[in-house]
Every structure is written in structure tokens, then in C-alpha cells.
Amino acid sequence: MCGIVGYIGEKKTVDFLLDGLTKLEYRGYDSAGVAVMEGKNIFVEKSVGRLDSLKEKLKNKTLNGVIGIGHTRWATHGRPSDVNAHPHTDCHGNFVVVHNGIIENYMPLKEGLIARGHKFISETDTEVVAHLLEENYTGDFVDAVRKVLSLIEGSYSLVFMSRENPDVLICAKQENPLVIGLGKDENFIASDIPAIISRTRNTYILNDGEIGIVKKDSVKIIDRQGNAIDKKTFHVTWNAEAAEKGGYEHFMLKEINEQPKAVRDTMSKRIAKDGASIILDELNWDKKFLDSINKIYIVACGTAYHAGLVGKFYIEKLARKLVEVDVASEYRYRNPIVDENTLVIVISQSGETSDTLAALKESRRLGAKTLAITNVVGSSIARQAENVIHTWAGPEIAVASTKAYTTQLILMFMLALYMAQINGTIPADRLKELICKLKKIPAQISETLSDVDPIKTFARQYGFNEDVFYIGRSLDYCVALEGALKLKEISYIHAEAYASGELKHGTLALIVEGVPVIALATQKSVYEKTLSNIKEVKARDAIVIGIAATGDTELEKYLDHVIYVPDTDELLIPLLTVVPLQLLAYYAAITRGCDVDKPRNLAKSVTVE
Numbered sequence: 001m002c003g004i005v006g007y008i009g010e011k012k013t014v015d016f017l018l019d020g021l022t023k024l025e026y027r028g029y030d031s032a033g034v035a036v037m038e039g040k041n042i043f044v045e046k047s048v049g050r051l052d053s054l055k056e057k058l059k060n061k062t063l064n065g066v067i068g069i070g071h072t073r074w075a076t077h078g079r080p081s082d083v084n085a086h087p088h089t090d091c092h093g094n095f096v097v098v099h100n101g102i103i104e105n106y107m108p109l110k111e112g113l114i115a116r117g118h119k120f121i122s123e124t125d126t127e128v129v130a131h132l133l134e135e136n137y138t139g140d141f142v143d144a145v146r147k148v149l150s151l152i153e154g155s156y157s158l159v160f161m162s163r164e165n166p167d168v169l170i171c172a173k174q175e176n177p178l179v180i181g182l183g184k185d186e187n188f189i190a191s192d193i194p195a196i197i198s199r200t201r202n203t204y205i206l207n208d209g210e211i212g213i214v215k216k217d218s219v220k221i222i223d224r225q226g227n228a229i230d231k232k233t234f235h236v237t238w239n240a241e242a243a244e245k246g247g248y249e250h251f252m253l254k255e256i257n258e259q260p261k262a263v264r265d266t267m268s269k270r271i272a273k274d275g276a277s278i279i280l281d282e283l284n285w286d287k288k289f290l291d292s293i294n295k296i297y298i299v300a301c302g303t304a305y306h307a308g309l310v311g312k313f314y315i316e317k318l319a320r321k322l323v324e325v326d327v328a329s330e331y332r333y334r335n336p337i338v339d340e341n342t343l344v345i346v347i348s349q350s351g352e353t354s355d356t357l358a359a360l361k362e363s364r365r366l367g368a369k370t371l372a373i374t375n376v377v378g379s380s381i382a383r384q385a386e387n388v389i390h391t392w393a394g395p396e397i398a399v400a401s402t403k404a405y406t407t408q409l410i411l412m413f414m415l416a417l418y419m420a421q422i423n424g425t426i427p428a429d430r431l432k433e434l435i436c437k438l439k440k441i442p443a444q445i446s447e448t449l450s451d452v453d454p455i456k457t458f459a460r461q462y463g464f465n466e467d468v469f470y471i472g473r474s475l476d477y478c479v480a481l482e483g484a485l486k487l488k489e490i491s492y493i494h495a496e497a498y499a500s501g502e503l504k505h506g507t508l509a510l511i512v513e514g515v516p517v518i519a520l521a522t523q524k525s526v527y528e529k530t531l532s533n534i535k536e537v538k539a540r541d542a543i544v545i546g547i548a549a550t551g552d553t554e555l556e557k558y559l560d561h562v563i564y565v566p567d568t569d570e571l572l573i574p575l576l577t578v579v580p581l582q583l584l585a586y587y588a589a590i591t592r593g594c595d596v597d598k599p600r601n602l603a604k605s606v607t608v609e
């Protein structure tokens with residue numbers, strides 16, 4: 001998630017730009033830049049790395065301009081570098097733009113612009129917007145911006161500056177946050193309230209489709225058709241710390257609620273327009289390549305490992321390729337049977353986990369083909385793997401991984417479909433049906449997030465238990481493992497996940513009166529078996545909370561409580577059942593007064609063995 005700032009007024013814009021970007025550093029970034037109107041020209045300075053590198057480049061520059069824009073980049077398209085940092089300009093430096101989000105149709109637009117003589121210098125999707133503005137500008141800045149917005153598809157917040165219009169900034173919002181701060185003879189633009197809260201608490205919170213025309217002494221909001229919008233101001237009452245969390249109490253809750261957008265972003269550009277196939281431009285695999293692979297390893301740690309277990313199901317079921325999943329700390333010392341006919345997929349949110357990186361290096365030493373699935377562009381794991389596919393979850397700040405997990409599941413599902421397309425192991429109608437269901441997942445996650453009260457109640461009721469069990473079969477078992485980890489790592493409750501068919505082989509001895517058991521029962525193919533396991537634990541007077549798909553009327557006949565998630569294909573339902581488990585862990589940790597975002601003994605990225 002990138003950081004955006006803009007200023008227009010009577011003071012030195014560069015002071016606000018750097019201060020505002022500093023306030024947005026918590027969001028995570030890999031490069032930064034500013035553009036300042038100096039006299040008749042726009043001065044642009046950018047730097048890969050931390051803000052200090054940018055400040056170092058600026059320290060000998062005299063910048064008195066009173067209008068400017070700035071950006072901290074979280075790379076999605078194009079590695080972190082000076083050139084790929086924002087702001088981006090057109091061929092002649094007449095227009096500059098900063099952007100947060102993804103321009104889904106940037107490639108065809110870029111090809112057309114190059115064919116018409118435009119020269120590109122970066123690998124980013126954003127630079128396309130600056131050249132489109134150049135091409136569509138006929139003297140009216142607002143009209144040109146509206147025309148550009150009609151040409152681009154995707155999610156974005158954008159701020160534009162024009163050399164010929166030095167008295168105005170124009171901003172546009174589509175699925176990425178953007179606020180306008182209202183000052184006296186000065187106005188501010190930012191992707192997030194923390195950047196402006198020290199200057200003003202009066203704001204316009206832009207909605208999708210709205211365009212801001214920001215001058216130092218006026219702000220006009222219009223829609224895409226140019227019609228004026230009578231916008232209500234929003235007075236910010238949050239303190240700075242609360243503002244960083246977007247009004248949520250913790251980053252973890254903010255990130256749980258960001259999952260619909262993170263999943264939608266990660267899917268974007270990867271589903272064909274006709275909805276009939278998956279597109280993974282990052283891979284140019286063909287049948288010959290897949291036929292040469294006789295074994296696939298998925299290697300990861302923690303939550304990423306749990307995503308790998310789901311990925312195994314997907315690839316074996318859909319692409320009919322043999323998959324083994326292992327935790328990186330075991331795999332790397334096991335002298336694994338790996339050769340040039342092995343594909344090793346490593347999954348890592350941070351891209352810096354030491355064990356996973358070591359497993360990747362060992363796999364390459366043994367001659368394996370390697371693919372990384374990671375959330376951080378330019379990370380060590382991204383750079384070491386032959387192929388890399390990125391989740392586009394945006395920075396994940398909380399130690400407990402949530403939106404990274406669901407975006408990893410989405411990518412594993414799309415990878416399995418992509419492989420099945422190549423292998424011819426999925427009928428076209430089934431492929432289209434699964435893609436249609438896949439596209440509904442973001443809205444279904446939102447629906448699941450819309451009713452948290454029952455989960456809060458359970459967390460308060462059972463949050464003081466010292467032992468909790470999670471049970472499930474098939475994909476429900478994979479999600480049970482993730483649910484147990486979430487509860488353990490942030491509430492410090494001892495939680496164990498068990499394949500429910502395995503309980504009677506020992507663990508059932510621990511299931512006694514009053515022990516909370518979370519039973520996932522969404523996998524239709526093993527539903528009856530799961531139901532009998534649930535009856536086993538009920539017969540020992542456990543307190544059982546069921547997780548079921550809407551429409552299941554059987555489970556509530558036997559259970560104390562049932563949490564329902566929207567029904568979908570049993571392959572996709574892990575993306576929904578994990579959400580109540582994330583929330584259960586979160587509210588249990590709150591009940592116990594734990595430090596949710598920074599749990600004891602844990603680090604966000606485990607860069608040591």
C-alpha cells in the first residue's frame with residue numbers, strides 16, 4: 001500500500017511533503033519521491049530505500065515551491081529502484097503523478113503509447129497515467145484527467161500536477177483511500193489521515209469515482225461526468241496513533257478487514273476478461289515443462305506453511321500433480337530428494353524468513369525449479385527464486401498474519417487452475433464455474449466480516465480457557481491448523497488442531513466436560529464423518545462451536561453454537577472459514593488483555609534460524 005501526500009498553499013511544500021511521508025512510514029515502503037513546482041518547472045527527486053536517502057538527496061537543494069506531491073512506494077509492478085519510485089512524469093516533464101493501487105490494463109495502454117512514440121523509463125503501471133495525461137491534454141487540466149480516468153481500469157488513488165496549471169492539484173479516488181485536508185489558504189491531500197492530522201482535522205474523505213480539484217483557497221469535488229458534488233466535511237477526532245490504524249484499535253483488526261480488498265487486488269489482472277481462464281504473466285509454463293515435473297514440494301513456515309497445505313489440495317485435485325508440503329526448518333536439513341524434475345514452491349509473506357530462504361537456496365543447489373510466492377517485491381526470497389508471483393496484500397504490520405494468508409490461498413488456487421489449464425485436467429465449464437465463484441470471494445469475505453458479535457461473545461465466554469481444540473477434515477483441517485496458530489500466538493491460550501478422524505487415536509482423552517472445541521464442517525465430501533466426530537466430542541460434554549456453510553441445517557441440531565459463512569465451492573470455503581477463526585483469536589486476545597499487534601516472544605519476520 002503506497003503513501004501519497006500533496007500540498008498547495010503559501011508555505012514551502014517540501015516541508016509538508018517530507019513530514020507527511022514520515023507519518024506514513026509505518027505503512028511499509030521500499031522507495032520514495034517528491035515533485036515540487038519551482039518557478040515554471042517541476043522539480044522531481046526520488047530514491048530507493050528509506051526516506052532518509054531521499055532527504056539526503058534533497059539537503060543541498062533550495063526548494064521554495066508552494067505546490068507539490070510526494071509518495072512512498074510499496075512495489076507491485078517493477079522492482080524497488082530510483083527509476084520505479086514515484087512521482088512519474090510524461091515525456092516532457094509537464095505532468096507528474098503519484099499513485100496507490102493497480103492499473104489492471106496498463107500493458108495494452110503502454111503498448112499503444114509506445115507505438116505512438118511515447119518514451120517510458122520505468123517498469124511501473126503508474127507511468128502510463130502520466131503519458132495518457134500528456135496525450136489527452138488540450139488545455140483543460142480537469143477534462144484531461146477525466147478522460148484519463150475513463151481509459152484506465154483497476155484500483156487507484158491518484159494525484160496529478162501540471163506545469164501549465166501551477167495553481168491546482170487534481171486527485172481521484174477508486175478503491176484506494178484518499179483524503180483532502182482543509183486548511184486556511186492551504187490545502188492538503190493524503191492517502192491516509194496520519195499525514196495531515198497535525199495540520200488540520202477538517203477533511204473531505206473521498207468516495208470511489210470522486211475527483212478533487214484542490215487550490216490553495218478552494219476545493220471542488222466533482223464526479224467522473226464533471227458534475228459538482230456537495231461534499232460534507234469529516235472532522236477527525238482520532239489521535240495520531242489511532243489514525244495510523246485507520247480508526248481500528250489494532251493493525252491486526254485493520255488487516256483482517258482489509259482482506260476483501262487484498263484478495264481482490266491479488267486476483268486483479270490474473271483472470272481473463274471472459275472469465276474462462278487464469279493468466280499468470282509471471283510464468284510461461286507449458287505442457288512440456290509440467291510433464292517434466294514429477295514432484296512438487298511446497299516449503300514454508302507458520303501461516304505460510306498452512307497456506308501450503310491448502311495449496312497441496314488445490315494442485316493435486318485440480319492439476320493432478322503430486323505435492324509434498326514441509327516446514328522449511330525440517331526440509332532444509334532432511335537432505336530432500338530433489339532434482340531437476342522437482343518444482344519447489346516457497347511461500348513467504350515477508351520474503352525474508354531465514355528457514356524458507358535457506359530451503360530455497362538448498363533447492364536451487366540440488367537443481368530444482370523454484371517458484372516463490374511472496375508479498376514483498378524485491379525481497380531476498382523474491383530475488384533468489386527463478387520465478388516469483390506476488391500477493392498484493394499491501395504491507396502487513398501485525399505479527400499475526402491474516403490478509404497475507406488469504407491472498408496466499410488465492411494465489412495457490414489460481415496457480416492450481418493455471419496448471420490444470422495447461423495439463424488439460426479441468427473441463428472448460430468447471431474452470432469457468434470455479435473462476436466465477438472465485439470472483440465472488442471478496443464480497444463473501446465482507447459478508448463474513450459484517451457480523452462479528454457472536455464471535456465476540458464466544459471469545460468473552462471462552463477466552464479464559466487454557467485449552468482449546470480445533471478439529472476438521474480435509475481442507476477444514478488445514479484451516480483448523482491456522483485457526484489454532486492464530487489463537488496461540490496472540491492470546492497465549494494453548495490451542496491444538498486435529499484431523500477430526502485422528503482424535504480417537506489419543507487426543508480424545510483430553511476432551512472432557514467444558515473443553516471448547518471449534519469444529520469446522522464445510523467439506524461436503526467428508527461431512528458425515530465429520531458429524532460423527534463432532535458427536536464424539538459432544539458425548540464427552542465438550543463445548544462445541546461449529547463453523548458451517550450457510551444452508552447447513554444439520555449441525556445446529558447437535559451443537560451449542562454454529563457460526564455460518566457464505567456457501568461456495570468446498571475448495572474455496574477456506575478463504576471464508578478462516579475469517580471467524582482470525583476474529584475469534586483477536587477478541588480472545590482482547591479479552592485477556594494481550595498485546596495483539598506485538599505478541600510476546602514473536603517477530604514479524606523471523607530472519608534468524
Ligand code: AGP
Pocket residue numbers: 301302303304347348349350351352353356399400401402489603604605606
Ligand atoms: C503468522 O501469524 C506468524 N506470525 C508466523 O507463523 C509467520 O507466518 C511465519 O513466520 C512465516 O513468515 P513469512 O510468511 O514472512 O515467511
